[in-house]
Amino acid sequence: MNQxxxxxxxxxxxxxxxxxxxxxxxxxxLAAIGELEGTAVVSVSAMFRTEPHAVGExxxxxxxxxxxxxxxxxxxTLRKQLEAIEVSLGRRSKGDMAPRSIDIDIIxxxxxxxxxxxxxxxxxxxxxxxxxxxxxxxxxxDWVHPLLQLTTLQLLERCADxxxxxxxxxR
Numbered sequence: 302m303n304q305x306x307x308x309x310x311x312x313x314x315x316x317x318x319x320x321x322x323x324x325x326x327x328x329x330x331l332a333a334i335g336e337l338e339g340t341a342v343v344s345v346s347a348m349f350r351t352e353p354h355a356v357g358e359x360x361x362x363x364x365x366x367x368x369x370x371x372x373x374x375x376x377x378t379l380r381k382q383l384e385a386i387e388v389s390l391g392r393r394s395k396g397d398m399a400p401r402s403i404d405i406d407i408i409x410x411x412x413x414x415x416x417x418x419x420x421x422x423x424x425x426x427x428x429x430x431x432x433x434x435x436x437x438x439x440x441x442x443d444w445v446h447p448l449l450q451l452t453t454l455q456l457l458e459r460c461a462d463x464x465x466x467x468x469x470x471x472r
Contacts, residue, residue: 309339309371310411312379313444315424315433316366317351320402323364324348324469326390330403331368333386339373346436352465360400364469367408367436376410380420383407408433412447423447431462 314334316327327348335342351363372379383405391402408424415422423446427433434457437444442454449456 309341309373310413311343312370312372312410313408313437313441314368314370314383315406315408315427315437316368316403317363317432318401318403319353319361319363320400321391323402326403327364327366329390330386330405333389334368334370334383334405337372337374337379337382340379341371342368343371344369344440346439347468349432349436349466350469351432354464363432365432365436365466367433367440369440376407376413376415376420376422377417379410380407406433408437409444409447414447428456429460429462431457431460431464431466434460435466 316330317323318326331342331345334340346367349365351365353360353363374382387403387405392404393401406424406427407420407422408427410422413422424433428446428449428451434453438453438457442452444453445451446453446456451459
């Protein structure tokens with residue numbers, strides 16, 4: 302799918318990390334995203350401290366945030382650009398359970414439903430993750446999951462994830 306150069310898609314991103322100064326790393330990632338061709342950062346949540354659970358080893362608490370952006374980049378190009386930003390900010394492992402300096406996930410791309418080798422939209426586990434839903438609820442409480450047809454607030458109310466997610470600062 303290619304976006305026309307004049308049509309910007311609305312995209313939901315989730316950020317997280319637990320190595321180094323994660324709030325500063327997320328801020329650097331947001332700045333880099335805002336510099337991508339045809340891309341603008343529209344809204345960003347506060348940072349949230351998140352208790353690590355369901356990971357393979359003892360880890361530091363995570364810091365998570367969400368952002369709404371607009372972009373003329375197609376989903377695959379955006380994914381590749383976000384991965385390049387992660388690497389530039391010290392990301393070494395893409396393992397789901399590994400500690401990381403930064404992780405940037407595309408949660409939704411303009412309501413698109415997509416299953417490709419490198420990208421599934423909407424994000425297949427976002428509705429099960431309080432650390433994604435709590436920041437997103439702050440900036441987009443009425444966003445509707447394209448498959449489940451539930452708002453962010455409804456998903457958060459139904460979320461079985463009981464991990465601690467608490468604001469750690471305001472932007």
